[in-house]
Amino acid sequence: MADGTLAIYRRLVAAQVRSQAQYRASFLVELCGTVLFASVDVLAVLVVFRVARSVGGFEFRAVFLMAALSTCAFALADLTVGSIERIRAYVRTGLLDAVLVRPLGALPQLLAADVAPKRVGRVLFGIGLVGVAAHTARLDLTPARWLLLLVTPVAGAVLFGAIFVASATVAFWWIDSGEFAAALTYGGRDLTSYPMTVYGGLFRRVFAYGLGFAFVGYYPALALLGRRDPLGLPAVTGWLGPVVALGAAGVAASAWKVAIRHYRSTGS
Amino acid sequence: MRPVTATVARPDMTTLRMYAAVAAAEFRRYATYRQAMVAAMFTNSVFGFLRCFVLLAVAGGAAGGAAAGYPRDRLATYVWIGQGLLGTVNIWSPPELAERIRTGDVVADLLRPVNPVMAYLAADLGRFGYAAVTRLVIPIAVGAVAFDLYAPAHPVTYPLFVGSVLCATVVCFACRYLVNATAYWLLDSRGPQIGWVAVSSALSGMAFPLAFLPAPLTTALYLATPLPYLIQVPADVLVERHPPATMAAMVAGQVAWAAVMLAAARLVQRRAERRVVIQGG
Amino acid sequence: MTVIDVRGLRKDFTVRVKAGRFRREARTVAAVDGVDLAVEAGEMLGYIGPNGAGKSTTLKMLTGVLYPSAGHVRVCGLEPVPRRTRLARRIGVVFGQRSQLWWDLPLRESFELLRHVYRVPATDHRTRLKWYRDLLDLDAFADLPVRQLSLGQRMRGELTAALLHGPEVLFLDEPTIGLDVVSKQAVRGFLADLRDAGDTTVVLTTHDLADIERLCRRLVVIDHGRVVHDGTLERLHERYGSRRRVVVDLDEPLATPVDLPGATVESVSADGLRISYALDSATAGALVARLAAVASLRDISVVEPDIEDVVARLYRA
Structure with missing residues (x-):
């Protein structure tokens, strides 16, 4: 039964890929576009180190590793879950109705049907970037650290995915929420590119620990580099990414359930 | 240019009044999007905090505690002005015109007895008017509560800043118009749109002050592209990066770019119209 | 079920x-x-x-x-x-x-x-x-x-x-x-x-x-x-009093319109050749049979009540 469900989603994804493939020129342009945007984000990190020798107490190779982990995690989440941003349009126009009358879960159905294959470019860029950063940082890769290096982007993607979904549910209560969700999703991507020592006070407490962004790049990078956390958390924190991510996913799933119940279909 | 005489002055006044009406309507339209504005303010504020913390850390890690010549308070001010300018100058506006060209709705614009470039500009200035009293001011206020901001020392800075923001808006409008107008030839203008967003976010001074880049590159940007005149120049004016005379020269540069880009937009529009006529729409 | x-x-x-x-x-x-x-x-x-x-x-x-x-x-x-x-x-x-x-x-x-x-x-x-x-x-x-x-x-x-x-x-x-x-x-x-x-x-x-x-x-x-x-x-x-109508065309006008149980005369044309009845309880067949007994009929038509009318009245009520 479970296998059958997966096969259905695979078909929905394939249908979306076939649909997109019809617009080949646009697809190529957008594929390049996503890579271009990802490079602009990384460029910002590089430029900063032209002016400063360290940022938040960390030298280039450490920050670059954090930024690479963040870029890769965000790209994965953007590919798989990013299209949930469109939920605002679905709620506004009542298009969600057509999704809700099918015998499939609404969230996986939306994700499968709206997947944006053009974002594959960004994922490849992110993976390459992690490789370069790991090399630049001259990591001492024990088997445990190898595992951490592989798991971290996935855990980060799950966390970003949870943020994507949870912030998208805001649209069910607040249809005109505009760019609100972007503050948490794209904001989170920018935020996780730098060490958490950079941020101050309440802002750090809310974003780094409250929303869990510290576990995307910062703590795993510390564990990979074998550094102590200047903020005082124990070394094991670097390994908590998957736990935090699963917790966030649970919260997002509950938020989604409540939101669907709250859905007030508009239009005739 | 025709010499202005009494006989042509009257229609010109009517045209001006018409543009003013367009601008006023657009001002009112934006005033009704209150909720979207609140959401945008939240987003601008989150990004403001984020960039501000990062750039302050950069200053902290730079020799002398100043990043590329920006001391901490000017750097913080720079970031929050940047957030305010983002929604005021409107770098990332949705590609409305390109969409109208794609769907063919643009024909309705061409049927009106006004120059479409100027009519769209009037509308954009109406939007600017509303944004200037909301989207520009609120992030600066938020930033001022949370960080030590820099207060300009010269009184002349204030009028210069107002002029600079206005010019930046016109330059940005013309750039976006040109990007959108590619839809007349390409129909699907997503390529140019993506290019514009990528280039304007990286090289307009929004992501980081352009002084962070290698000096030859910065100079080239100032001389050969309109990009620094969108965010970098107005922000520099308010944080008084240079003496008033230099800043005035930069604003003059903005005026020149505004004129050049507007002329380019009008030229492209004329070409496009001829093309539409030849193709039969 | x-x-x-x-x-x-x-x-x-x-x-x-x-x-x-x-x-x-x-x-x-x-x-x-x-x-x-x-x-x-x-x-x-x-x-x-x-x-x-x-x-x-x-x-x-x-x-x-x-x-x-x-x-x-x-x-x-x-x-x-x-x-x-x-x-x-x-x-x-x-x-x-x-x-x-x-x-x-x-x-x-x-x-x-x-x-x-x-x-x-x-x-x-x-x-x-x-x-x-x-x-x-x-x-x-x-x-x-x-x-x-x-x-x-x-x-x-x-x-x-x-x-x-x-x-x-x-x-x-x-x-x-x-x-x-x-x-x-x-x-x-x-x-x-x-x-x-x-x-x-x-x-x-x-x-x-x-x-x-x-x-x-x-x-x-x-x-x-x-x-x-x-x-x-x-x-x-x-329920909303809309009735079927029977419209008859006669060869010659009648002196007085025939009154029939279960139907009411709605209108008579100026020349008296066309009479329109609204059916209350009578059937169209009964009405036509009664008329045929007293006059020669040229044409008969039955007009169904207009649902748009009824519904419009219902919405207004």
Whole structure:
């Protein structure tokens, strides 16, 4: 039964890929576009180190590793879950109705049907970037650290995915929420590119620990580099990414359930 | 240019009044999007905090505690002005015109007895008017509560800043118009749109002050592209990066770019119209 | 067997209304306000009402899209929202203005995808698809991407898509909206066949009362969230005093119009050659027989009451 469900989603994804493939020129342009945007984000990190020798107490190779982990995690989440941003349009126009009358879960159905294959470019860029950063940082890769290096982007993607979904549910209560969700999703991507020592006070407490962004790049990078956390958390924190991510996913799933119940279909 | 005489002055006044009406309507339209504005303010504020913390850390890690010549308070001010300018100058506006060209709705614009470039500009200035009293001011206020901001020392800075923001808006409008107008030839203008967003976010001074880049590159940007005149120049004016005379020269540069880009937009529009006529729409 | 069982169904929406310059007040509005409805298997029910009466809201609560504020709902014995995905397999839904089809893919591929989504055995799928292909003449456009179809072609595709998994109940929300005359006829003809086959229970909301006249024996009228009529079209006419009319043309004028029990004279033309009777309790046949006895008749016509009129009066009431 479970296998059958997966096969259905695979078909929905394939249908979306076939649909997109019809617009080949646009697809190529957008594929390049996503890579271009990802490079602009990384460029910002590089430029900063032209002016400063360290940022938040960390030298280039450490920050670059954090930024690479963040870029890769965000790209994965953007590919798989990013299209949930469109939920605002679905709620506004009542298009969600057509999704809700099918015998499939609404969230996986939306994700499968709206997947944006053009974002594959960004994922490849992110993976390459992690490789370069790991090399630049001259990591001492024990088997445990190898595992951490592989798991971290996935855990980060799950966390970003949870943020994507949870912030998208805001649209069910607040249809005109505009760019609100972007503050948490794209904001989170920018935020996780730098060490958490950079941020101050309440802002750090809310974003780094409250929303869990510290576990995307910062703590795993510390564990990979074998550094102590200047903020005082124990070394094991670097390994908590998957736990935090699963917790966030649970919260997002509950938020989604409540939101669907709250859905007030508009239009005739 | 025709010499202005009494006989042509009257229609010109009517045209001006018409543009003013367009601008006023657009001002009112934006005033009704209150909720979207609140959401945008939240987003601008989150990004403001984020960039501000990062750039302050950069200053902290730079020799002398100043990043590329920006001391901490000017750097913080720079970031929050940047957030305010983002929604005021409107770098990332949705590609409305390109969409109208794609769907063919643009024909309705061409049927009106006004120059479409100027009519769209009037509308954009109406939007600017509303944004200037909301989207520009609120992030600066938020930033001022949370960080030590820099207060300009010269009184002349204030009028210069107002002029600079206005010019930046016109330059940005013309750039976006040109990007959108590619839809007349390409129909699907997503390529140019993506290019514009990528280039304007990286090289307009929004992501980081352009002084962070290698000096030859910065100079080239100032001389050969309109990009620094969108965010970098107005922000520099308010944080008084240079003496008033230099800043005035930069604003003059903005005026020149505004004129050049507007002329380019009008030229492209004329070409496009001829093309539409030849193709039969 | 009762397929749809609804008692005391309610849906409240909170709307914010301006109260003063900056204040907004939350006010609760009942879009559906205590609807009772029982639909038997095989019925084709017309569900009508003016804009904003609560038609679509009811339909959305029956299909599991919207969560009811109060009341009891069972469709195929299931509570729609908690059993949404299970119910989805047993019902079909067509929203006139929202497509179920894959916009950029050929119609044929949408059907194939839906076969998997609904897990329909391949043989059942083939049989049903063959049936609908012939009935709705799909082959002419099944290989075109949906975005290239005309509205009428698309609606035929939507109907097929909603029926391919053999649903027990079909919900149709404005299936003829925006269609041209020919497409409307095609859709109505198809639905009439579906009704006559009797396997599918159908609930139809529409603005076009010709749909109802052609298709539905039972009619539920809803206004301000409440059911104001539930019964046959004839009962509706009776209740609201709309009557059939008999118009007779005579060879020669009568001295005085014949008065007949169970019918009233509505009008007499100036030359006295045309008399219009409204039927109260008499049948048209009885009336004509009585007239034929006293005058020579040139022509007779029976005018059905106009449903638009009745409904317009009902909405205004």
